[in-house]
Amino acid sequence: MKTDEKITFLRYPGGKQRHLSYFVHFLQHSENSERRYVEPFLGGGSVFFFVEPEKALLSDKNHELIDLYNGIRDFPDDVWEKYQKFPNTKRGYYSIRSWNPEDLDVPTKAARTLYLNRTCFKGMWRHNANGEFNVGYGGQDRRWAICEENLKEVSERLKHAEIRCDDFENIIKKCSNGDLLFLDPPYRPHEREEFNDHYGYGQFEFKEQQRLAKALIRASRKGVKWVMTNSNHEDILNLYHVFFHYPLEKGTGEIPGKITRNCGEVVIHNLREAAV
Numbered sequence: 001m002k003t004d005e006k007i008t009f010l011r012y013p014g015g016k017q018r019h020l021s022y023f024v025h026f027l028q029h030s031e032n033s034e035r036r037y038v039e040p041f042l043g044g045g046s047v048f049f050f051v052e053p054e055k056a057l058l059s060d061k062n063h064e065l066i067d068l069y070n071g072i073r074d075f076p077d078d079v080w081e082k083y084q085k086f087p088n089t090k091r092g093y094y095s096i097r098s099w100n101p102e103d104l105d106v107p108t109k110a111a112r113t114l115y116l117n118r119t120c121f122k123g124m125w126r127h128n129a130n131g132e133f134n135v136g137y138g139g140q141d142r143r144w145a146i147c148e149e150n151l152k153e154v155s156e157r158l159k160h161a162e163i164r165c166d167d168f169e170n171i172i173k174k175c176s177n178g179d180l181l182f183l184d185p186p187y188r189p190h191e192r193e194e195f196n197d198h199y200g201y202g203q204f205e206f207k208e209q210q211r212l213a214k215a216l217i218r219a220s221r222k223g224v225k226w227v228m229t230n231s232n233h234e235d236i237l238n239l240y241h242v243f244f245h246y247p248l249e250k251g252t253g254e255i256p257g258k259i260t261r262n263c264g265e266v267v268i269h270n271l272r273e274a275a276v
């Protein structure tokens with residue numbers, strides 16, 4: 001199986017698969033393989049699936065996403081069985097979309113979410129005021145890019161993880177000396193994400209960034225290590241001035257730290273000694 005297939009089983013806005021080479025060395029070559037890997041903004045999980053930690057705590061505020069991971073971990077065969085039987089027409093898509101997830105058992109709920117994700121417009125994750133998924137039809141082109149084997153592999157990997165649906169602050173509070181966090185919060189000042197709720201659960205205002213920075217400073221004092229991707233924006237960098245950071249150039253995946261105007265994202269970390 002190709003690495004790409006393993007890390008793209010979900011289509012997820014803001015997924016980090018194209019940026020892995022900028023920071024993954026921090027997460028993979030830990031001197032301590034017993035270290036717990038913690039990812040509080042899990043999303044499509046591209047970093048977790050790439051790093052393959054032995055022990056992990058994974059979380060996201062998006063409960064449909066977490067239900068999907070739980071469903072695949074515990075019932076990969078059932079989820080695949082149901083997924084492959086779903087319709088391949090626009091009309092069928094809207095019919096499955098209209099189901100109320102609350103009425104479904106765990107594997108059906110997971111299969112429906114996976115199906116909507118693979119066939120909706122651009123893999124967006126958006127809900128109306130009633131909390132109903134309301135992204136339009138995108139086509140079948142990406143539906144069969146995943147296979148039963150992918151789901152089984154995802155299921156096996158997830159067995160190494162505790163999976164939670166929680167706010168990032170509660171997850172960071174649970175971390176202790178020796179844990180290693182990767183964080184990829186949603187907010188991007190001056191980019192479309194600021195205005196569009198791509199993730200459904202992704203409205204992330206500046207006060208959330210301040211809350212995140214305070215939680216990470218407290219965690220650093222306990223000896224928790226962390227690596228984060230965030231906006232390369234002075235308001236964000238000011239929150240982390242005692243830590244280390246380097247900008248990344250979007251899209252190339254090859255030249256870490258090359259500074260370009262509005263280059264977009266930055267890696268911030270506390271992996272060397274810093275005064276906090």
Ligand SMILES: C[S@@+](CC[C@H](N)C(=O)[O-])C[C@H]1O[C@@H](n2cnc3c(N)ncnc32)[C@H](O)[C@@H]1O
Nearest residue numbers: 014015016041043044045046061167168184201
């Ligand atoms: C940029 S995405 C993560 C993408 C992921 N790194 C990947 O490669 O697919 C940010 C995630 O943060 C989640 N999120 C937003 N607010 C949150 C909060 N307060 N606590 C925990 N998760 C949150 C969103 O649901 C979204 O899945």
